[in-house]
Amino acid sequence: MGTFAALALMSAFAAGNAAAAAAAADAAASAAAPATPAASNLDDTPTAVAWKLDVVRDGRTIDTFEATTMVGQTFNETHHHPMQHRVGCKDNPAGGIDLARTVSVSPVAADVGGVTLALDTDETIEDDTAPTTPEGCALPPQPRRVNASHPGLLVPMGESADWTLIDKNPTLVYRVHASIAPH
Structure with missing residues (x-):
């Protein structure tokens, strides 16, 4: 998880805003997700x-x-x-x-x-x-x-x-x- 995403998540919890916390957690999860072949647009089709x-x-x-x-x-x-x-x-x-x-x-x-x-x-x-x-x-x-x-x-x-x-x-x-x- 990146530093910015962690800070946003902690801020949302401190403010007591559950919706903001959930959004921050989703953003942090997608930012931290490793790249998969499908996500990196690798094409298996021969040239x-x-x-x-x-x-x-x-x-x-x-x-x-x-x-x-x-x-x-x-x-x-x-x-x-x-x-x-x-x-x-x-x-x-x-x-x-x-x-x-x-x-x-x-x-x-x-x-x-x-x-x-x-x-x-x-x-x-x-x-x-x-x-x-x-x-x-x-x-x-x-x-x-x-x-x-x-x-x-x-x-x-x-x-x-x-x-x-x-x-x-x-x-x-x-x-x-x-x-x-x-x-």
């Missing part, structure tokens, strides 16, 4: 994170993933980009391939300083140049697979963070924006 991931190849955005995901949960999505190439000396349609991109995003932590995301990717890309036969006939560009993981990309509040997967021929960067979503 929701709104994020957007732009796939940037050679400075140009070629794909985008976007969602709101709770801290501790994982978002998975695959985008398919079928390609058909013209090949051979007669420039015939052939050489089709599905350039699939799978991204997994898991918010690990979120606070006023920023959002930390765990990222995984598995994608198929094509080389920028197409090979030719010794006779000069076109062949389809060679596909290659990119698998990468980032255990904790920190995205500062109000900013973006870049994760470079390939630094040249072509450059491939994931540009991530993230913020705490309103409840």
